[in-house]
Amino acid sequence: MTAPLRLGTRGSALAMAQSGQVAAALTAATGREIELVEVVTAGDRSTAPVHRLGVGVFVSALRDALAARTIDFAVHSYKDLPTAAAPGLHIAAVPTRQDPRDALVARDGLTLAELPSGALVGTGALRRIAQLHALGMRLEVTPIRGNVDTRLARVLGPDADLDAVVLARAGLARIGRLDVITETLDPMLMLPAPAQGALAVECRSDDADLVELLAVLDHAPSRAAVTAERALLATLEAGCSAPVAAYAIVAEGEPAGSGAEGDVVQEIYLRGAVISPDGTRDLRLSRTGTPADAAEIGKALAAELLELGADSILGQEGHAGPGTQHIGSTE
Numbered sequence: 001m002t003a004p005l006r007l008g009t010r011g012s013a014l015a016m017a018q019s020g021q022v023a024a025a026l027t028a029a030t031g032r033e034i035e036l037v038e039v040v041t042a043g044d045r046s047t048a049p050v051h052r053l054g055v056g057v058f059v060s061a062l063r064d065a066l067a068a069r070t071i072d073f074a075v076h077s078y079k080d081l082p083t084a085a086a087p088g089l090h091i092a093a094v095p096t097r098q099d100p101r102d103a104l105v106a107r108d109g110l111t112l113a114e115l116p117s118g119a120l121v122g123t124g125a126l127r128r129i130a131q132l133h134a135l136g137m138r139l140e141v142t143p144i145r146g147n148v149d150t151r152l153a154r155v156l157g158p159d160a161d162l163d164a165v166v167l168a169r170a171g172l173a174r175i176g177r178l179d180v181i182t183e184t185l186d187p188m189l190m191l192p193a194p195a196q197g198a199l200a201v202e203c204r205s206d207d208a209d210l211v212e213l214l215a216v217l218d219h220a221p222s223r224a225a226v227t228a229e230r231a232l233l234a235t236l237e238a239g240c241s242a243p244v245a246a247y248a249i250v251a252e253g254e255p256a257g258s259g260a261e262g263d264v265v266q267e268i269y270l271r272g273a274v275i276s277p278d279g280t281r282d283l284r285l286s287r288t289g290t291p292a293d294a295a296e297i298g299k300a301l302a303a304e305l306l307e308l309g310a311d312s313i314l315g316q317e318g319h320a321g322p323g324t325q326h327i328g329s330t331e
């Protein structure tokens with residue numbers, strides 16, 4: 001008998017749901033038994049805003065447990081991973097990505113366009129704050145945090161104090177709460193965070209059998225999209241601490257030139273944005289290419305954004321300040 005594989009997970013409803021879904025898919029594909037091991041992270045214990053803590057706090061306890069061999073693998077929300085590679089660890093699979101768009105949950109079924117001037121909208125992510133301001137709708141944006149249920153209660157609960165909140169659609173999908181969404185936001189207005197909606201299945205690089213086993217969960221188009229978005233983020237982090245958004249789609253395109261009839265070629269479309277926290281400076285660009293070049297496309301698009309002045313888009317709230325380490329997205 002083979003021992004069950006130990007899957008380390010945070011205890012939040014979202015983390016438990018996504019770990020449970022990955023465990024079920026892996027058992028279905030391989031027949032291996034999986035045991036969920038709860039790991040408490042500093043991010044779960046603190047109530048400080050996420051952009052002050054750094055999202056790395058959600059990740060490091062899981063990575064420590066991997067290094068200490070108390071767990072065999074972990075499932076992360078990919079957008080919470082710092083862009084720097086983790087020595088000794090390997091992302092063995094990027095499963096099929098959920099819809100990466102952001103969602104509006106508003107009182108009385110309101111859509112974004114129906115929110116009145118001065119409406120109070122809650123969100124913790126600088127990227128969302130910046131894009132809400134950039135709409136020019138005179139929305140009041142207030143930082144919120146806490147788990148998904150806590151955020152929803154600010155609009156839907158008996159003590160609701162906000163007109164709306166903006167959340168990742170994928171998070172609501174994973175906990176079975178798509179019913180509360182009043183509008184899924186158009187990425188042209190609210191560009192998602194790099195890697196939003198994707199999961200990263202991580203194990204130790206030296207665990208060759210597990211690297212191979214977990215690869216059954218990998219979905220190449222999702223991995224290519226995330227690779228392009230994160231390459232853009234990593235390149236911009238070097239020169240810019242403003243909110244960054246990115247969204248890539250891999251789709252079947254028309255074969256170029258003399259492609260034989262019935263030929264299918266994959267194409268990647270990447271859109272990226274850098275927005276000042278007050279929404280007054282807003283750079284958005286896109287680029288297409290082949291999925292095999294995903295990382296190069298991300299770097300090239302970031303370089304174009306930097307040329308247009310992305311590095312000068314620094315707001316007081318958004319600027320991490322001297323000595324603050326870049327930890328990946330500010331989600």
Ligand SMILES: NCc1[nH]cc(CCC(=O)O)c1CC(=O)O
Pocket residue numbers: 014077078079080166167168169170171195196197198331
């Ligand atoms: N900000 C934290 C966070 N990290 C991952 C998700 C869920 C969506 C995903 O997996 O990308 C969320 C919630 C949210 O942004 O609303």
